[in-house]
Amino acid sequence: MGIINRAIRNISRRKIRASLVIIALAFSMAILVSIPAGVVANQKSANDLANNLSNTIGQTGETINQTLNQIDCSLAPSFSGFGFRAADAGTFTPGQGGIGGTRSGGFDPNQFGGGTVGGQFGGGPFGGGEASPMNQTLYNDINNSISGVAAVEPILQASEGSNETVSMFGRTFTRQLTSYTIEGIPLTSDLIDNYPVLSTNVTAGRNLKAGDSGVVLLSENNSAYFGVGVGDTVSILGQGFTVVGIHGTSSASDRLVLYMNLSDAQAVTNNTGYITSLRVFTQTSDLVTQVSTAISTLHPELTVTTGQERLTQLDSLQSTYNTALESAQASIGQTQTTALEEIIVVVAATSLIVLFVMLYTVRERTKEIGTLKAIGFSNSSVMGQFLLEGVLLSVIAGAVGIAIGTLAAPTLSALLLPSVNLFGVTGVRVASNVASTAVVSVNLEIVLLAFGASVALGALGSLYPAWRAAKIRPAEAMKYE
Amino acid sequence: MSKPVLQIENLSKNYMLGKREVSALKNLNLTVNAGEFVAIMGPSGSGKTTLLNVIGCIDKPTSGQVLLDGIDVGKMPENQLYKIRRDKMGFVFQTFNLLPYLNARENVELPMEGKGKSKAEQRKRASELLAMVGLSGREGHRPQRLSAGEQQRVAIARALANNPAFILADEPTGNLDSQNKAEIIKLLANLNLSQGTTIIMVTHDSQAANHTERMLLLKDGKIVKEKAGLHLAKKNNKCPNCGSSVQRTDEVCPSCKKPIFQTEELFST
Numbered sequence: 001m002g003i004i005n006r007a008i009r010n011i012s013r014r015k016i017r018a019s020l021v022i023i024a025l026a027f028s029m030a031i032l033v034s035i036p037a038g039v040v041a042n043q044k045s046a047n048d049l050a051n052n053l054s055n056t057i058g059q060t061g062e063t064i065n066q067t068l069n070q071i072d073c074s075l076a077p078s079f080s081g082f083g084f085r086a087a088d089a090g091t092f093t094p095g096q097g098g099i100g101g102t103r104s105g106g107f108d109p110n111q112f113g114g115g116t117v118g119g120q121f122g123g124g125p126f127g128g129g130e131a132s133p134m135n136q137t138l139y140n141d142i143n144n145s146i147s148g149v150a151a152v153e154p155i156l157q158a159s160e161g162s163n164e165t166v167s168m169f170g171r172t173f174t175r176q177l178t179s180y181t182i183e184g185i186p187l188t189s190d191l192i193d194n195y196p197v198l199s200t201n202v203t204a205g206r207n208l209k210a211g212d213s214g215v216v217l218l219s220e221n222n223s224a225y226f227g228v229g230v231g232d233t234v235s236i237l238g239q240g241f242t243v244v245g246i247h248g249t250s251s252a253s254d255r256l257v258l259y260m261n262l263s264d265a266q267a268v269t270n271n272t273g274y275i276t277s278l279r280v281f282t283q284t285s286d287l288v289t290q291v292s293t294a295i296s297t298l299h300p301e302l303t304v305t306t307g308q309e310r311l312t313q314l315d316s317l318q319s320t321y322n323t324a325l326e327s328a329q330a331s332i333g334q335t336q337t338t339a340l341e342e343i344i345v346v347v348a349a350t351s352l353i354v355l356f357v358m359l360y361t362v363r364e365r366t367k368e369i370g371t372l373k374a375i376g377f378s379n380s381s382v383m384g385q386f387l388l389e390g391v392l393l394s395v396i397a398g399a400v401g402i403a404i405g406t407l408a409a410p411t412l413s414a415l416l417l418p419s420v421n422l423f424g425v426t427g428v429r430v431a432s433n434v435a436s437t438a439v440v441s442v443n444l445e446i447v448l449l450a451f452g453a454s455v456a457l458g459a460l461g462s463l464y465p466a467w468r469a470a471k472i473r474p475a476e477a478m479k480y481e
Numbered sequence: 482m483s484k485p486v487l488q489i490e491n492l493s494k495n496y497m498l499g500k501r502e503v504s505a506l507k508n509l510n511l512t513v514n515a516g517e518f519v520a521i522m523g524p525s526g527s528g529k530t531t532l533l534n535v536i537g538c539i540d541k542p543t544s545g546q547v548l549l550d551g552i553d554v555g556k557m558p559e560n561q562l563y564k565i566r567r568d569k570m571g572f573v574f575q576t577f578n579l580l581p582y583l584n585a586r587e588n589v590e591l592p593m594e595g596k597g598k599s600k601a602e603q604r605k606r607a608s609e610l611l612a613m614v615g616l617s618g619r620e621g622h623r624p625q626r627l628s629a630g631e632q633q634r635v636a637i638a639r640a641l642a643n644n645p646a647f648i649l650a651d652e653p654t655g656n657l658d659s660q661n662k663a664e665i666i667k668l669l670a671n672l673n674l675s676q677g678t679t680i681i682m683v684t685h686d687s688q689a690a691n692h693t694e695r696m697l698l699l700k701d702g703k704i705v706k707e708k709a710g711l712h713l714a715k716k717n718n719k720c721p722n723c724g725s726s727v728q729r730t731d732e733v734c735p736s737c738k739k740p741i742f743q744t745e746e747l748f749s750t
C-alpha cells in the first residue's frame with residue numbers, strides 16, 4: 001500500500017467534498033486556460049491587423065513608386081487629375097471600405113460626376129461635372145517641346161447615365177447616376193509594351209492589345225449591365241463592339257469603366273480630336289518636378305498632379321493607420337492587464353481552496369496522523385502524504401478544468417476579457433480583408449502550462465497544511481477526538 | 482538473569498495547562514527486564530498514559546532519564562526517535578486507531594513502509610501476523626466490517642509488524658466486552674511467552690492486570706505499589722497457591738485443585 005494509493009483512497013473517501021472541491025478548482029483551471037488563450041488570440045488579431053495594414057501601405061507605396069514618373073494633367077474642375085489609374089491603385093479604395101474614413105461620408109465617388117478615374121483619396125463627394133474636353137492637338141507640344149518626357153498617353157473618359165437631384169446638408173445637388181464610363185486609351189505597341197496603361201486584372205477573355213479596334217474590355221459590372229459576355233457584341237451609344245475580355249474590379253473607381261481604343265472612344269462619344277486627360281511619363285522619376293513645372297508653364301490652364309503628391313497623401317494615410325494601430329495596441333494592453341489581474345485572482349483562489357480543504361483534512365485526521373507517527377512514520381513521510389493529496393486533488397481538478405477550458409475558452413475569455421477595440425479611431429474603417437478575428441483556441445503550450453500550474457498550486461496550497469500535519473505531536477493527537 | 486531493557490531514573494513530566502504547571506510524573510523510577518509482562522494500574526489521571534508515551538518515545542520527559550537498551554531517548558531528536566518507534570515499539574491503543582480506509586492487511590503493512598521490504602514481503606508478513614492473531618481470511622476487511630475484538634487483534638498484528646522489543650498497550654481491553662477482553666489478554670500473554678516480547682500494558686481492569694507477571698500501581702505520578710501477577714506462575718510453571726508444578730495450559734492446579742487464574746481485588750484503588 002503506497003503513499004499514492006493512500007492519497008487516492010483518502011480523496012475518494014469523501015466523495016461529495018472531493019467533487020465540490022474538484023469542481024471549484026476545475027473552474028479556476030478552466031479560467032486559467034481560457035484567459036491566456038484569449039490574450040493570445042487578441043494579440044494575434046492585432047498582429048494580423050498590423051501586418052495587413054503595413055502590407056497594404058507597402059503595396060500602395062510600391063504602386064505609387066512605380067508611378068512616380070507619371071504626371072496626370074487635366075482641365076479643372078476635373079478629378080481625373082487627382083487620381084491615377086484605378087487598376088493600379090489596387091487595395092486603396094474607399095468604396096470597398098479600404099480607407100474610407102478620410103472622406104466626410106460614405107459616398108461612392110462614382111455616383112458623382114467627374115472623377116471617375118480619380119477619387120481614391122477621396123476627391124470629395126461633391127465633385128464637379130464631366131471633365132472638360134481638351135483639344136488633343138493643343139497639347140502635342142508637351143511631347144514635342146518639353147525635355148525629359150518619355151511618352152504621353154492621351155485619355156478620353158466619358159460617363160453615361162442619368163441625372164438626379166438630391167438634397168443634402170440643406171443644399172440641392174444634381175447628382176449623376178453613372179451607368180458606365182467609357183475610357184479610351186491609345187492602343188499603340190509603344191505605350192502598351194513600355195507603360196502601365198492597361199488593366200492588370202483581366203478575369204475572362206483577353207486584355208486589349210496593340211492595334212485593337214471595334215473591341216471593348218468590360219468590367220464585370222458592365223457585363224451585367226449590358227447582359228453580355230466574352231465574344232458577344234455589345235451596343236455602346238448605338239455602335240456594336242466585340243467583347244474581348246472582362247476585367248475584375250480592383251477598385252471602386254474602375255468598377256464601371258470599360259476600356260477601348262482612344263479613336264473608337266472619340267468616335268462613339270462624338271469627341272473626335274478631344275481627350276479629357278493626359279498622362280505624361282517622364283524618362284526618370286527625378287525629372288517629374290521639372291517636367292510638371294514645364295507643363296504648368298506651357299499650359300497654365302491644366303491641373304497637374306505628380307506621383308510625389310500622391311506619396312504625400314499616402315503619408316497622411318499612414319499616420320491614420322498608425323493611430324489605429326496604437327489604439328489597438330492600447331486596447332490589447334488593457335486586455336493584458338485585466339488578464340493578469342484575473343490570473344492572479346484565480347491563482348490565489350486556487351491555492352486558497354487547496355489550503356483550506358487540506359487544513360480541514362489535516363484537522364479532521366489529527367488522530368490518524370498521531371497514530372501514523374506513533375507507529376513509526378517520519379515527519380517527512382507525513383508531510384509528503386498530505387502534499388501529495390493536495391497535488392493530486394489539484395491535478396485531477398486541473399485535468400477536468402483543462403478539458404472544460406479547452407471547450408469553453410471562446411465563451412470564457414469573451415466573458416472575462418474586455419473586447420479588443422482594434423479600430424478605435426473614429427471614422428477609420430478597415431477593409432474586411434484587413435480585419436482579422438483570430439479564433440480563441442487552447443494550444444498545447446497553454447495546456448502544459450496550466451497542468452504545471454495545477455501541480456504547483458496544489459503543492460503551494462497544501463504546503464502549510466502538510467507542514468502542520470508533520471508537526472502534530474502524537475501524544476496530544478491521541479487525546480484528540 | 483534477564484538484563485534490563487528499560488531503565489527509568491528520576492523521570493518527571495510536567496505539562497503546562499494554561500499558566501499552571503501540571504505534574505503528571507514525579508521522580509519516577511522503574512526498571513523493566515527483557516521479556517517481562519508488566520501491568521500499570523492506577524486511578525484516572527495518575528500518569529499511566531504519560532508514562533507509556535514517554536517510554537514509547539511519543540512524549541518527552543521534562544527531566545530524568547529514559548534508557549532503552551542503555552541509550553537515553555529523552556534527548557534524542559525526532560529524526561532518530563521515529564526509527565525507534567518504528568523498529569522497537571509496537572503501540573496498541575484503547576480505541577484501536579486503525580486507518581478506516583485501509584483493510585486489515587494494509588493496516589498491518591503500515592509500519593513496514595520505509596523498511597526496504599518488497600510489497601510481496603510486506604504482504605506475506607501481514608498475512609502471517611493476521612493468521613497468528615486468529616484473523617486469517619479477514620485480510621481484506623476494512624475496520625468497520627470487523628468487531629471490536631477483531632479490530633484490536635488487527636492492531637496487535639500491526640504492533641508486531643516490525644518484530645518490536647516492546648509492546649506498549651494503553652488500556653487495550655477498555656473498549657471490549659468480557660469475552661473479547663479475556664481473549665486479547667490471552668493473546669498478549671501467549672505472545673510474551675512464545676516470543677519473549679516485553680509488554681507494558683496500562684489497564685484499569687484488575688482481572689486483566691492479574692494475568693500479567695508484575696503489577697505497578699501509579700498514584701499522582703509515582704509508583705506506590707508493586708505486586709506479582711499470575712503470569713509469573715505460568716512462566717515458572719508453579720501454582721501460585723500451593724507451589725506445586727503446573728503446566729502452562731492448566732487452568733486449575735492439579736494438586737490443590739484451586740483455579741490458577743483466580744479473580745481477586747489487586748489494589749484498592
Ligand SMILES: Nc1ncnc2c1ncn2[C@@H]1O[C@H](COP(=O)(O)OP(=O)(O)O)[C@@H](O)[C@H]1O
Nearest residue numbers: 496497498503505524525526527528529530531
Ligand atoms: N497534554 C497535556 N496537557 C496538559 N495536561 C496533561 C496532558 N496530558 C496529560 N495531562 C495531565 O497529566 C496528568 C496525567 O494524565 P494521564 O497520563 O493521561 O493519566 P492517566 O492515563 O493515568 O489517566 C493528568 O492530570 C492530565 O490532566
Ligand SMILES: [Mg+2]
Nearest residue numbers: 529530531651
Ligand atoms: Mg490514560
